[in-house]
Amino acid sequence: MKTDSIFYQLFAEFPSIFFELIGYSANHAQGYQFRSVEIKQTAFRIDGVFLPTANNPDQTVYFCEVQFQKDELLYHRVFAELFFYIDQNPDIYDWYVVIIYPKRSLEPNNTRLHQILLDSPQVQRVYLNEIEPTSQTLGIDIIKLVVEPEETAPNRARELITKTRQEIPDRLSSQAIIDLIETIIVYKFPQLSRQEIEDMLKLNALKQTRVYQEALNEGREEGREEGKLAAVPLLLKAGISVEDIAQQLDINIEAVRKIAQQQT
Structure with missing residues (x-):
């Protein structure tokens, strides 16, 4: 590593x-x-x-x-x-x-x-x-x-992700720490793909929830920038990262960050 x-x-x-x-x-x-x-x-x-x-x-x-x-x-x-x-x-x-x-x-x-x-x-x-x-x-x-030994590292990383979300109220700071935890695991398991790492750490679990899917569909169906931005607060509330929201809705990441800062 x-x-x-x-x-x-x-x-x-x-x-x-x-x-x-x-x-x-x-x-x-x-x-x-x-x-x-x-x-x-x-x-x-x-x-x-x-x-x-x-x-x-x-x-x-x-x-x-x-x-x-x-x-x-x-x-x-x-x-x-x-x-x-x-x-x-x-x-x-x-x-x-x-x-x-x-x-x-x-x-x-x-x-x-x-x-x-x-x-x-x-x-x-x-x-x-x-x-x-x-x-x-x-x-x-x-x-x-x-x-951390490889056999216990995934479980420990999941615990730290949960701890981060509990202890760091600011979403941008919290996501930066979670990204760092994910990076450490990527280095520890170089044979795994990014998707496999996300599955291991359950980082994409929220993406499968109803609240995420509904908000995502709402933003996509609106089509306009205003409609997509209207879906951002709900996605943030669901715990989705700023980066993921910008990518999934195909909108400017700075606009999403601005909304995230207003909610903190």
Whole structure:
């Protein structure tokens, strides 16, 4: 599974999850923007960097490395990237490194050369399989889905989709999280088609309901843009995503989003 791209998408869309993962409040993310950074004149690219926004310059820069394979030279690379970055950006306020592993056994065996840095309060290693269940939020639950065994992942994903719909009242935000959950499952089961994934997660179950079919038919029968838009609130109430509504009714997605925002 392409874990780097999954985590990049997750932290880019929901930076609060990163800060929850390392023990901060989700609100801590408000002063940051997440980026992948390439260091000039080297072959280094840092997985992810949380940079303070322009109006919050005196904040710590967070460096994130996601490692799902054994690599004995990992710490050589991570700390080289860190200090190259500091050399090229000497005005940063402070730094903090987070290394995310699925399990402790994937750490390099020989850490003697970097032990003083690993013991620093500015370096944190996170092992996803050791996160206490009692401390989990929706964001942490989604991260743990990445390392969920294949035999239990579909059921866990369905639970998270239900939890998302219950905890996130804003439809656009809720759908973005559900899309991310679906993406994780797509990566875990690359042999399945998108339709098979939707069936597995029961994402298309609502499309078979009477309320969906009636609203969809009403919009199509009207034919005009106004008639189709009139069917949008009912479809939203049925839990259909903005993207699906726009596609099924063949109308502009921004118009559907506008109606969705008015209902929240």
